[in-house]
Amino acid sequence: MPDQSPSSRRFRADSCFVTGGALLALLVVGGLFWAKYNMSTVKEWRGGNxxxxxxxxxxxxxxxxxxxxxxxxxxxxxxxxxxxxxxxxxxxxxxxxxxxxxxxxxxxxxxxxxxxxxxxxxxxxxxxxxxxxxxxxxxxxxxxxxxxxxxxxxxxxxxx
Incomplete structure (x- = not known):
């Protein structure tokens, strides 16, 4: 039976929080790079330039x-x-x-x-x-x- 002690659950929660935060940061940084290099394309799509x-x-x-x-x-x-x-x-x-x-x-x-x-x-x-x-x-x-x-x-x- 796996260890269900409070410290073990806390460690898993902290790991999930850190992993989720790192993934969110990667998505934000990736989105900023995409926007920087594709803004002209986005503006052409929307028209009105x-x-x-x-x-x-x-x-x-x-x-x-x-x-x-x-x-x-x-x-x-x-x-x-x-x-x-x-x-x-x-x-x-x-x-x-x-x-x-x-x-x-x-x-x-x-x-x-x-x-x-x-x-x-x-x-x-x-x-x-x-x-x-x-x-x-x-x-x-x-x-x-x-x-x-x-x-x-x-x-x-x-x-x-």
Missing amino acids: AWNLTYEAAAVSGDPRAAAVRYRHNPDSFRKDFRDERLGAIRLPWHTEANVNTGAVARMEVAPAGEGQVSCRILLDGVRVVAEGRSPAPGEPAVCEVTTSSTPEKWPTKPS
């Missing part, structure tokens, strides 16, 4: 106004539809934030007023310049365009 971009326009020379500004954005990150916004004459410098879906084209065109020259930039999260352009000659528009990364949260670094 978009990049937060800042469009900027500035005068380089001449009149500090733009005759027109056009930029592209996605009003709904769960749909592939995009919208091209067109603004009339505006004072420079100018900027706005917009969401552009993963794998979509972010585009901006700034037409200078008169014979001025303008520049444009597209920034990722308001910090990193991902596209820039400048009027090639007086009176000609500046164009900025970039295709956003198709992988959520992983924008490639610029080539050296």
Whole structure:
């Protein structure tokens, strides 16, 4: 007959508790590693992935106004539809934030007023310049365009 003393039962209970705790810790750590390496996949499954971009326009020379500004954005990150916004004459410098879906084209065109020259930039999260352009000659528009990364949260670094 097995030993049923209180110390024997306590030892078995402690062993089960330690083993259960170790298994729980392994599950938690394993789950964290899985989430770290598969978050992009999870985000692709759920849909609704978009990049937060800042469009900027500035005068380089001449009149500090733009005759027109056009930029592209996605009003709904769960749909592939995009919208091209067109603004009339505006004072420079100018900027706005917009969401552009993963794998979509972010585009901006700034037409200078008169014979001025303008520049444009597209920034990722308001910090990193991902596209820039400048009027090639007086009176000609500046164009900025970039295709956003198709992988959520992983924008490639610029080539050296």
